[in-house]
Amino acid sequence: EIVLTQSPATLSLSPGERATLSCRASQSIGSYLAWYQQKPGQAPRLLIYDASNRATDIPARFSGSGSGTDFTLTISSLEPEDFAVYYCQHRSNWPLTFGGGTKVEI
Amino acid sequence: EVQLLESGGGLEQPGGSLRLSCAASGFSFSSYAMNWVRQAPGKGLEWVASIRGSGGSTFYAGSVKGRFTISRDNSKNTLYLQLDSLRAEDTALYFCATGRGETYSFLYWGQGTLVTVSS
Numbered sequence: 001e002i003v004l005t006q007s008p009a010t011l012s013l014s015p016g017e018r019a020t021l022s023c024r025a026s027q028s029i030g031s032y033l034a035w036y037q038q039k040p041g042q043a044p045r046l047l048i049y050d051a052s053n054r055a056t057d058i059p060a061r062f063s064g065s066g067s068g069t070d071f072t073l074t075i076s077s078l079e080p081e082d083f084a085v086y087y088c089q090h091r092s093n094w095p096l097t098f099g100g101g102t103k104v105e106i
Numbered sequence: 107e108v109q110l111l112e113s114g115g116g117l118e119q120p121g122g123s124l125r126l127s128c129a130a131s132g133f134s135f136s137s138y139a140m141n142w143v144r145q146a147p148g149k150g151l152e153w154v155a156s157i158r159g160s161g162g163s164t165f166y167a168g169s170v171k172g173r174f175t176i177s178r179d180n181s182k183n184t185l186y187l188q189l190d191s192l193r194a195e196d197t198a199l200y201f202c203a204t205g206r207g208e209t210y211s212f213l214y215w216g217q218g219t220l221v222t223v224s225s
Contacts, residue, residue, distance in 0.1 A: 001168070036212070043201055043203075043217055046211060049211035049213075056213070089151070091211060094165045095165065095168065096153040096210060098151040101151075
């Protein structure tokens with residue numbers, strides 16, 4: 001089973017600042033990584049798929065990079081609505097797994 | 107518009123069974139792999155199971171293999187999850203989710219159905 005380790009667990013930033021979130025895989029997963037945003041009481045929302053492709057209607061301030069075992073989600077300038085929990089997920093093989101999440105807080 | 111509507115959650119005793127359903131609309135259901143993802147209260151996301159569009163292949167997380175069964179009825183555009191031998195640690199909000207076609211990045215999500223396992 002591929003383990004995804006997200007860091008940091010919590011990121012304390014202010015609106016307008018840049019956020020850099022990390023996801024590390026226990027073995028190579030190519031580019032088969034997705035990023036999700038989840039707000040309290042809501043279902044997750046797909047932000048990035050296949051490491052660097054923005055999903056439909058996702059603002060350009062969200063970008064993804066990486067391949068192999070190290071991946072990064074960058075939010076270039078935080079908007080108030082971006083404060084949430086972010087998860088990574090791989091689809092390289094079975095079983096699929098999610099990372100433990102990074103909370104971006106004000 | 108893609109819609110996924112889960113139902114069937116509730117309170118069940120340890121060792122009991124439940125059947126969850128996910129009614130899908132707005133896309134060609136039989137062409138899409140379907141998935142269940144759960145989230146225990148205050149915890150992160152956990153993938154549970156997936157099924158290919160044809161229903162011919164199924165995949166499970168180790169924590170549920172042998173106890174849960176994913177299935178689908180393409181004539182009814184409905185996905186199912188049979189939960190047997192329930193344990194307290196199965197308590198969670200269960201989401202139905204799908205991507206585009208046979209991909210496994212989850213673009214569309216339902217709002218979830220809550221399963222509580224307690225005596």
